[in-house]
Amino acid sequence: MYTVAVLALPDAIAFDMATAIETFGRVRLPDGRPGYRLLVAGQEPSVQAGPLRLAIDEGLNALDRADLIVVPGRNDPFAPASPEVLAALQAAAGRKTRIASICVGAFSLAEAGLLDGRDATTHWLVADEFASRYPAIRLNADVLYTDSGDILTSAGAASGLDLCLHIVERDYGTAIAADAARLAVAPLHRPGGQAQYIVRNRPPSRTTLGRTLAWIEANAHRNLALADIAEAAGMSARTLTRRFKDETGQSPMQWVSGVRLRHAQELLETTDHTVDRIAAQTGFPSTSNFRAQFGQVLGVTPGAYRRVFRAQTVA
CATH class of the missing domain: 3.40.50.880 (Class I glutamine amidotransferase (GATase) domain)
Structure with missing residues (x-):
């Protein structure tokens, strides 16, 4: 004993x-x-x-x-x-x-x-x-x-x-x-x-990038490039990248990927949408890319995540 x-x-x-x-x-x-x-x-x-x-x-x-x-x-x-x-x-x-x-x-x-x-x-x-x-x-x-x-x-x-x-x-x-x-x-x-339990890429409480982060939140589903984000932020790509690294610890495109994953998690939890549809809705270039990124970051497949976190009250 x-x-x-x-x-x-x-x-x-x-x-x-x-x-x-x-x-x-x-x-x-x-x-x-x-x-x-x-x-x-x-x-x-x-x-x-x-x-x-x-x-x-x-x-x-x-x-x-x-x-x-x-x-x-x-x-x-x-x-x-x-x-x-x-x-x-x-x-x-x-x-x-x-x-x-x-x-x-x-x-x-x-x-x-x-x-x-x-x-x-x-x-x-x-x-x-x-x-x-x-x-x-x-x-x-x-x-x-x-x-x-x-x-x-x-x-x-x-x-x-x-x-x-x-x-x-x-x-x-x-x-x-x-x-x-x-x-x-x-x-x-x-x-x-x-x-799989971490809430990813919520805007920090203190940041000079608030408007840019809000813009990404609303546009992450689009086919974004670094130049698109820099234009929306009104600064050069180099300055934007440096500011992101200083304030979030990530590059702008890493931040976009995190926002897309969080949006995909929310859809897996609350809708009946197929994985293909969710990949397209959240801005991933393909379903295979979505599955790969989801598994690499969260450690489970989208289907396994849905089985654990899916809300039972969805009609």
Whole structure:
């Protein structure tokens, strides 16, 4: 039996904690024995987790007994962790104890220095800030989780369940993990990654390109070239490209592709239109080009995306 310690941090996201507690706590082996022993450990005797106040029975020294430590996200992911928590995580990593973060819990692992030189992920909404703060970490915001052996990270919210099921499969095999997935009413392996959940190319709140971005939004379905966008912006192609790179991190044509993909996602979610029709409506030069770009960026086919995200109320 493995011992799992869920770390109760101040301002913890209750969903992240509950995901680990419920998933590991309900794993049963073929003879009926539990697969995991659960501990909830923290620095204080109680913590506030959103609207909940949780009583904590175990101190940080309980992490010494753990085979796996789960670090949940916090509602303010940028708030520093206490030196005692960071030291406890560093000591556990030194013992080669497995440590897994859920959602923005990756910030705590990064603050402890446990992710330097490793692959990691976190919620896509804060991925840019994470990459800026921790350049030594190989961030991949497109995946649901990463596993580098003793350190694991997961993307936003429900990706924590994907990671927990992955750990169960790693510990006990596919059959036990599949039973855990059935109890959670979730697939053992979700198709694609976090990339399909990212809202792409929304105009930034602070930009000098507002009118140009709005023009692209309204004209992305057309056969656009860089010269068309530069003319609409009233500047040279070189100046436009430099401004786009500075303010969006993309070239103008990359921005157009992102807008087209977002429009295609919306049509896949809300209409019965064929893939061929959607490709034409959103400005892709061909259906094959649309399928290729969609799969490359989102990690799934347009049909698979529609099956997951299609609104059931469409007439």
